[in-house]
Amino acid sequence: MTMKQDAAPADFDTLQAWLPRLREGDAALPRLSPRALALLESLVAEPEQVGVSTISQLAERHRANASMLTRLSQALGFSGFKAFQALFRRDLTGSTFYSTRAERLLDFGETPAAEPGAFPDQALWQQEMANLSAAVSGLDAACLERAVERIRSARRVHVVGLRASYGAAHYLAYYLDYLRRDVQLVSSRAGVTVEQALHLDAGDLVIGIAFRPETRISVDYCRLAVEQGAGLIALTNHARSQLARLTDCTLTAPAEGPFFFNPMSSLFLLVELLLSRLAREMGSEAVAAIRRREALIARLTIE
Template sequence: MPADNVDLPPRRYADLQLLALRARRGDAADLKLSAKGLALLEALLAQPEAVSLSGISQLAQHHGVNPSRLTRLAHALGLEGFKALQALFREDLSDSAFYSTRAQRLLDFGETPRAEGDALADDRALWQQEMQNLSATVEALDTTQLAAAAASIQQARRIHVIGLRASFGAAHYLAYYLDYLRDSVHLVSGHAGVSVEQALRLGEEDLVIGIAFRPESRMSIDYCRLAVEQGASLLALTNHSSSQLATLSESTLLAPAEGAFFFNPMSSLFMLVELLLSRVAREMGHDAVLALRQREALISRLHVE
């Protein structure tokens, strides 16, 4: 980050990053932070999503401090209180500069995994983090909710699957194989000129499967919100229980995606999709086998490769 001064109070999440870096270097005389205050600020900056989506008591408990410490930190930064501090993190949550901000944080705070003398250490560390995400997904999985999600997929008249930007790959994967198993599966794709208004065609017998990781696509959220308003059911696949998508649905499957990765870790999301597909196929039993054989016969007859 540049070494330019930042006026107090900070107006953006990036300003907070710069203030923390200046304080760590000892060239922020205008910032009256104790060593513990600086450590708390750096800890918050290392987990922006948690700060954005947690209440002050929950966040204080997570960091082992009294909630008043968070209020005092906000005051030291020239802000009115914790809500004003949290607002800076929430703005970053939907900021168009999410990836560059995250990359800068990883580099400046040294959060990218490093090990001297081992050229593969960084890659192994990333693999270990993804394994932790996979384990966390399975441990947090509500099997009753997974079964209910599979049942809703079987019973729905029509299914619309939407996941844009980074989530599009998982949405395509899910829609592609659901189409093997049942009729009336539609992949919503902005690349095909699909607009939010298509959700107007949905009703009480229909299901939308929404997939959104941070930063959540506004079109995805708007599409799911409109579908719910039309009476359709919504199954949300996301990485945080307090995401915008999750707030629209009572049926949410979580795929934790933590780690020092410059982009969105997606392994847990694809595994969640695989678990959902497997459950649907298993519940369908011989009907799933018949559907697969019919699709394979068509592919063979049309010489599709």
Template sequence: MPADTPVLPPRRYADLQLLALRARDGDVPELKLSAKGVALLEALLAQPEAVSLSSISQLAQRHGVHPSRLTRLSHALGLEGFKALQTLFRDDLSDSAFYSTRAQRLLEFGETPRAEGAELADDRMLWQQEMQNLSAAVEALDTAQLARAAVAIQRARRVHVVGLRASFGAAHYLAYYLDYLRDGVQLVSPQAGVSVEQALRLGEDDLVIGIAFRPESRMSVDYCRLAVEQGASLLALTNHSASQLAALTELTLLAPAEGAFFFNPMSSLFMLVELLLSRVARDMGHDAVLALRQREALISRLHVE
């Protein structure tokens, strides 16, 4: 069977994409979908994260349809029901083709922002969407959770910060400046020879700060899960409340990352890290100032540039 032949029922997210593209041109006669049904399928494909994380009622409300429409769409695709359709989206978000699939839907389903006659329209639209992520992070910020997180960081005997792949930059930033404020901070990095087994040394007086966006790094999740099993506390920084990290703890801070980006937008995550660092420093008061002065004095003495 040729690689570009539509498959019914679809077995992968890529099959859904191909079906939608061919159905748009009327090239799949065996697919009994109306124009509205095709439009609904395309709308779902343009927002795979929302489909994978929402209930059928939430998704129906988001698209202005009755939940039965989603069930009928699933049956028209040859699937047993909405859960089977949702599984295709969830599997895609967890596999190694996450970014290429996102790029394909941005290009083929028209989600990449366009505006006639505006040379910088795409860039400005992305900037606006990132600003919306920043605003959403602030509006949805649970200040009680932020306060609890700051207290947990100060009271912990040791703090391990783990965030790999795309999240490593934020993890390094957080660990670097936390080390200015307190002792016992360690950045978990395979490059530094730190492996999952290091979590075995953690106990109930320790804290792990796990950072992971979809697709979540398996090592990050495994490290956090093992730490929790050892009795350590976990602070999760993620872009969705249904993440694997969030499922491991009651202490979660969310950094929304929506929009037509080829890769994960990170501005809201770094802002969240800055808010967390500022809260810790503010709570520490003069102790934070003293810690910073000691570090600056050492840097000066060692002529570190």
């Protein structure tokens, strides 16, 4: 196995796309022996197993040895097997996603240590600050502008985000309703089904929120809406997510760190950026809309 390229594949989809090129001996990629290529193909065929197993377990399962797995990882551009395995773990979906993350943090010692003298959980805070900084530095300004314009001009806006993403979806829909009419929060608790997207057309907009592992109903709702001609804005923690592939306007909220579940700070930051930019673009119209809502709240004595 010889090294031919500088960078390892950035995600599992890219690694999968490499396989046919590796078989053809693409000069831009590493040159693998037949045995190493067969091993890689076996690993890619069962990503969840690779994500949850130790190097010894995988070596035994594939009748190889640990050193061969390490050499394969390095030939692909990774620093070692752990870095190679992390790519599979990031793409885990379904019932093992969170348990795998917990195992990584507890059993594999991947919880980063805080700086000397810091309180024990400061590492989590430090990573969340990094997520917030990454969200801002990686923000697609053109996409944000398109998103705001689409929200302003759409006849109706549906906001969908279920399970862990529901909190952000509710927050966004609630305050969008202060600024414009015909905003609906799509919620399975209210008996809303995917079929409701059939009522949408080219004059409508869906804002879809889904973090990996993506909720199938959310993705299906957005896909059906797009098929009906509606616009779509995606908020996700992975630029190559299923949701992102449905639209030309994706806002990415990095969600890395020593947390058992999906960190959400950067997602709420993006939601706040959307609302703030929309209100600024609307100007006095936004102020008037908010005052109408406040007057209604006061009249109904809602606390």
